[in-house]
Structures are given as structure tokens and as C-alpha cells.
Amino acid sequence: MNALLNIAIVGSGNLAWHLAPALENAGHSVKQVYSRNKKNAKKLIERLYAAELNTDLDFSDAALDVILIAVSDDAIESIAQEIILPNGAILAHTSGAQSLEKLGYASADYTGVFYPLQTFSKVKAVTFEKIPVLIESEEKYTRKQLQKLAAGISKSVYEVSGSQRAYLHVAAVFACNFTNHMLSISEQILKGQKLPPQLLHPLISETINKSMEIGAKEAQTGPAYRGDMQTLEKHVEMLAQDERIAEIYTVITQHILDSY
Amino acid sequence: MNALLNIAIVGSGNLAWHLAPALENAGHSVKQVYSRNKKNAKKLIERLYAAELNTDLDFSDAALDVILIAVSDDAIESIAQEIILPNGAILAHTSGAQSLEKLGYASADYTGVFYPLQTFSKVKAVTFEKIPVLIESEEKYTRKQLQKLAAGISKSVYEVSGSQRAYLHVAAVFACNFTNHMLSISEQILKGQKLPPQLLHPLISETINKSMEIGAKEAQTGPAYRGDMQTLEKHVEMLAQDERIAEIYTVITQHILDSY
Numbered sequence: 001m002n003a004l005l006n007i008a009i010v011g012s013g014n015l016a017w018h019l020a021p022a023l024e025n026a027g028h029s030v031k032q033v034y035s036r037n038k039k040n041a042k043k044l045i046e047r048l049y050a051a052e053l054n055t056d057l058d059f060s061d062a063a064l065d066v067i068l069i070a071v072s073d074d075a076i077e078s079i080a081q082e083i084i085l086p087n088g089a090i091l092a093h094t095s096g097a098q099s100l101e102k103l104g105y106a107s108a109d110y111t112g113v114f115y116p117l118q119t120f121s122k123v124k125a126v127t128f129e130k131i132p133v134l135i136e137s138e139e140k141y142t143r144k145q146l147q148k149l150a151a152g153i154s155k156s157v158y159e160v161s162g163s164q165r166a167y168l169h170v171a172a173v174f175a176c177n178f179t180n181h182m183l184s185i186s187e188q189i190l191k192g193q194k195l196p197p198q199l200l201h202p203l204i205s206e207t208i209n210k211s212m213e214i215g216a217k218e219a220q221t222g223p224a225y226r227g228d229m230q231t232l233e234k235h236v237e238m239l240a241q242d243e244r245i246a247e248i249y250t251v252i253t254q255h256i257l258d259s260y
Numbered sequence: 261m262n263a264l265l266n267i268a269i270v271g272s273g274n275l276a277w278h279l280a281p282a283l284e285n286a287g288h289s290v291k292q293v294y295s296r297n298k299k300n301a302k303k304l305i306e307r308l309y310a311a312e313l314n315t316d317l318d319f320s321d322a323a324l325d326v327i328l329i330a331v332s333d334d335a336i337e338s339i340a341q342e343i344i345l346p347n348g349a350i351l352a353h354t355s356g357a358q359s360l361e362k363l364g365y366a367s368a369d370y371t372g373v374f375y376p377l378q379t380f381s382k383v384k385a386v387t388f389e390k391i392p393v394l395i396e397s398e399e400k401y402t403r404k405q406l407q408k409l410a411a412g413i414s415k416s417v418y419e420v421s422g423s424q425r426a427y428l429h430v431a432a433v434f435a436c437n438f439t440n441h442m443l444s445i446s447e448q449i450l451k452g453q454k455l456p457p458q459l460l461h462p463l464i465s466e467t468i469n470k471s472m473e474i475g476a477k478e479a480q481t482g483p484a485y486r487g488d489m490q491t492l493e494k495h496v497e498m499l500a501q502d503e504r505i506a507e508i509y510t511v512i513t514q515h516i517l518d519s520y
Contacts, residue, residue: 097483097491118462119470119481132459158459167453168460170495170509175446175460176467177482178512179439183468184476184519186435193427199377199392199418200428200435201472206379207436208443208468212461216444221379222437223357231357235430244515249430251511252438255504259444 005149008032008059009051010079011070012040014120015094019070019153021047022128026152031062058084066149068114069093069103080106090142097169100136100162112137113165114146116154117172128153134160134168179208185245224256265409268292268319269311270339271330272300274380275354279330279413281307282388286412291322318344326409328374329353329363340366350402357429360396360422372397373425374406376414377432388413394420394428439468445505484516 005028009020012035020030034054035041045051057079059067064086071079076093080103085091091108096115103111113136120126133150135157137143143159150157160168183204187197211219223231232253239246265288269280272295280290294314295301305311317339319327324346331339336353340363345351351368356375363371373396380386393410395417397403403419410417420428443464447457471479483491492513499506 117459119466131462156459158455160455164453164455166494167449167498168455170498171446171449171455172460172463173482173484173495173509174442174449175464177480177484177516178442179464180467180471180476180480181512181516181519182434182438182442183471184480186431187476189427189431189434193424195418195420195424195428195431197472197475199416200432202378202391203432204435204439204468204472207440208464210379210381211440211443212457212464215457216440216447220437220440220444222433224433224437234426235433238427238430244518248511248515249433251508252441255508256437256441258504259441 004028005065005145006031006063007149008034008054008062008064008067009044009070010034010057010067010083012037012044013070013072014122015116016070017044017047017122018120018126018128019068019094019116020044020051022126022153023149024049026149028149028152031064032059057082059089060084060086062086064089066090066092066145067108073098077102077105080108083107085109090145092137092142092146096134096165096172099166100138110137110139110142110145112139112142112146114149115165117168119176129155132156132158134158134165136160136162136165185248188245220256220260222256224253225260227257227260264288265325265405266291266323267409268294268314268322268324268327269304269330270294270317270327270343272297272304273330273332274382275376276328276330277304277307277382278380278386278388279328279354279376280304280311282386282413283409284309286409288409288412291324292319317342319349320344320346322346324349326350326352326405327368333358337362337365340368343367345369350405352397352402352406356394356425356432359426360398370397370399370402370405372399372402372406374409375425377428379436389415392416392418394418394425396420396422396425445508448505480516480520482516484513485520487517487520 007028007030009016030048030051032054033041033045033051073095076098085108090110091106092112092114094114100113115134116131118131131154133154135146190197239249267290269276290308290311292314293301293305293311333355336358345368350370351366352372352374354374360373375394377392391414393414395406450457499509
């Protein structure tokens with residue numbers, strides 16, 4: 001049986017809200033919570049067994065193994081520099097998009113990234129078990145400790161390099177931000193025709209599920225995939241009143257035509 | 261209680277496979293099945309109460325209310341011209357992308373479109389109840405009969421114009437074909453980093469569900485939405501080795517920047 005870890009959480013946002021209790025459920029102990037928003041910090045502490053409020057980012061007197069920074073991307077670097085750590089503690093941030101170097105000027109002996117790859121909202125329960133957790137560090141000790149932390153909450157733990165995590169973030173922009181924007185354009189077209197967006201929901205669900213099931217390349221359909229030039233030309237004409245949307249249609253269509 | 265309808269199905273593909281039994285479950289009667297693929301036609305007939313094989317598209321001797329054409333888009337026009345209908349029967353196709361005019365040269369007294377808005381595969385059971393069915397016709401009688409047929413299988417029946425259906429198809433290209441292509445690019449990026457595509461699946465599911473729940477415009481996130489120019493520039497650099505993918509990134513990013 002591995003030794004359980006003593007943890008401090010910096011931040012009280014959506015991720016901290018779900019992650020801190022999940023780590024306690026895995027047997028670890030959250031000793032302290034810091035947040036600029038003290039009200040939220042206190043609410044989070046109420047979700048935990050015996051955590052205490054930290055008000056000054058000075059953790060040097062506590063027996064801590066890991067300090068997890070779960071704040072917005074922009075705030076990581078400045079918060080990290082303010083933190084005073086006990087000897088031998090690991091400082092890790094939880095962002096997918098920010099480099100490990102953001103912790104470079106912190107006073108930590110050990111630094112790493114502990115990135116649960118999911119989007120969180122406070123009102124929605126989370127099952128960590130299926131959420132991939134990505135671990136990054138240049139130190140073997142840190143990787144081992146963060147692995148242990150991750151394995152307690154998730155069945156899907158990966159060690160990645162900084163470069164892999166950066167490309168993963170680009171991939172997520174395509175798979176999530178851009179797919180959502182495609183849905184947004186689609187809703188706009190439906191609205192222009194006084195059709196409800198719900199009309200396409202069953203088809204969207206089925207399309208995405210099929211894509212994840214058999215792989216997106218195998219799952220591709222549509223006029224561009226079939227090389228149906230007549231339909232493609234008609235669509236571009238129909239979209240002509242908004243040339244930016246027509247351009248997006250043309251660029252993606254051309255890439256599908258080139259890819260199959 | 262409305263009178264139930266006698267139906268013939270032309271085609272034995274994925275849609276016919278699920279639609280014909282669903283219409284019978286709603287109390288209607290599928291009298292005849294025609295398909296160029298006789299083996300599939302016979303298999304479909306085995307799924308039905310008392311349907312007979314039609315081998316020549318001559319339905320003139322049968323007491324039929326509706327002949328539904330459920331064949332591939334390209335084949336609709338030529339098949340429609342071959343069909344010989346009984347007096348007073350409705351001829352309808354089931355395609356979302358093809359115009360009503362494709363039935364223009366058929367010998368039918370009444371023509372319409374009966375379009376279940378979903379993608380089908382034979383191996384997967386279908387619950388029609390939640391699948392929108394779009395009805396189009398220029399004749400009131402036809403609209404009424406096709407409405408009746410649709411209402412038996414789905415709780416979500418819409419009358420649309422040809423123009424609305426055409427724009428719906430464009431919207432579906434964005435919402436389904438293009439989202440799938442975004443997933444495809446994302447898988448390609450992960451593959452290039454030797455990362456499994458499954459890594460992003462929980463995030464994709466959550467993103468799409470949230471988007472449908474609160475609306476895509478509300479659900480938008482990411483560096484372009486935040487106007488995080490530093491990350492956007494870094495991503496374009498990272499994608500530089502494939503300039504077409506970099507172009508797609510730039511065009512969609514610019515549109516998100518302009519939209520929020």
C-alpha cells in the first residue's frame with residue numbers, strides 16, 4: 001500500500017471544487033485551501049474532512065507533499081511566485097495550456113503538471129474515473145508522486161512531455177472549440193430560417209458518437225466527402241450573404257476534398 | 261381515430277430497414293417492398309407482417325396510399341420516373357438534400373418529402389420517437405397524409421419549405437460533416453504525437469452535450485474566444501508544417517475573434 005499524500009489546493013474554482021473531494025475519496029488528505037475568493041474557499045473547505053483556510057500562500061509550516069495550483073491560466077505564474085513551500089514539497093499546476101516553465105520562478109524544489117483533461121462546472125457531478133489525467137515533470141520523483149495522486153482518482157493516467165501537452169491543446173481546440181463553433185454557425189443558419197436548433201440535436205449526437213466509436217476519418221460523410229460538386233456550389237451560393245461563413249465552408253470543404 | 265395507411269417502400273438500405281417496421285408498429289401496413297438488391301428486399305420483408313416483393317416498380321394494381329422512396333440521393337430521380345403508381349397515391353422521397361422537384365417527372369398525382377433527420381445503420385436499433393421528421397409538399401392533402409404518417413412514429417414533426425430544408429442541409433453540413441472533420445484533424449494531431457484519440461473523448465462528449473444544452477454561442481470557450489493572441493500565434497507556428505491545417509485554424513479563429 002502506497003503512503004497517502006498531504007495536499008494543499010490553491011484555487012476554489014470549478015476544478016478545485018471537484019478535484020479536492022475526489023483526492024480525499026482516494027484516501028489522500030487535503031490540509032489547506034487558499035483562494036483569493038475567501039467565500040468560495042470556505043465553501044470548498046465545507047466539502048472536505050479537515051482542511052483549513054490558508055490566507056497568505058505561506059505553506060512553509062505545514063507537512064505537505066503536494067501543492068496543487070488550480071487557478072485560471074493567467075494567474076498561475078504570479079501565484080506560483082507568491083507561494084512559500086515547505087522543504088521537499090511538489091508544486092504542480094493543473095492547466096492543459098500552460099507550460100511547466102510557468103512555475104520556474106517559484107521557490108519549489110519539485111515542479112510538475114497535473115492536468116485532468118475535462119471541463120468542469122460546479123453544478124454538475126463529475127466521475128473522475130474516466131477522465132484522463134496527464135502528468136508532466138522533469139523529475140522522476142515528481143512524476144512518481146503525481147502518478148500516485150492521479151491513479152487514485154482516474155483509470156486513465158498518462159505521462160506526457162511539454163511538447164505533447166502543447167499539441168494536445170491544439171488538438172483540443174479543433175475537437176472542442178472549433179466543433180462548438182461549427183455548431184454555432186449551424187444554429188445561426190437554422191435561426192435565419194426560423195427553425196429550432198433542437199432539430200439537429202439527434203443527428204449531432206449520433207454523428208459525434210459514431211465518430212468516436214469508429215474514428216473520425218472512417219466516419220466522414222457529406223457532399224465534400226462524396227465529391228458532390230453540384231451540392232457544394234449550391235451551398236456556397238446559399239451562404240453568399242455572409243462571406244466569412246462562405247469562406248469557412250470553402251476552406252473546410254477543400255480540405256475534405258483533398259483528404260479523401 | 262385516423263384511418264391507417266397502406267404503404268410501399270422503394271429501397272432496402274439503412275433507412276428503409278428501420279422505417280418500414282416503425283411504420284407498421286404505428287399501425288400502418290407495408291404492402292410491398294422494391295429494391296434493386298433483391299436479397300436485401302427479401303430480408304426487409306422478413307421484418308414485416310405481410311409485405312410482398314415488388315420486382316418491376318409497377319404498383320398500379322395495389323391499393324396504396326403512399327409510396328416512399330428510400331434510396332440513395334443520386335438514384336431518386338431515375339427511380340421516380342420508373343414507378344407506376346395507382347391513382348391518387350402519394351409519391352414521397354426521404355432525402356434531406358434532394359429537392360421535391362426530383363419527383364417532378366414521375367407519374368404521381370401527389371408528391372412530397374418525408375425526411376427523418378437522422379443517420380441510420382442496420383446494426384443499430386433506432387428510437388424514432390425523438391427523431392425529427394420533416395414534411396414538405398405543395399399540396400395540402402399530401403402534407404396532411406405525410407403528417408399522419410410521421411406523427412405515428414415521431415413526437416417531433418415539422419412542415420418545412422424547400423428553401424428551409426435546403427438551409428437545414430447546409431446547417432447539417434456544418435454541425436455534422438464539419439464537426440467530424442474537426443475531430444479528424446484533431447485525431448491526426450494526436451497521432452503525430454503518439455497520443456491515443458481516446459484521450460479527448462470525455463472532453464468532446466462534455467463539450468457537445470453542453471453546447472446542445474445551453475446553446476453553442478453561450479458554450480464557446482478557448483483561446484480565440486478569450487482573445488488570447490499569444491496562444492493563437494503559438495498554435496499557428498506549431499501547425500506550420502501543414503499549411504492547409506494552419507489555414508483552417510486561422511480562418512475559424514478569425515471568425516471566432518470577430519463573433520465575440
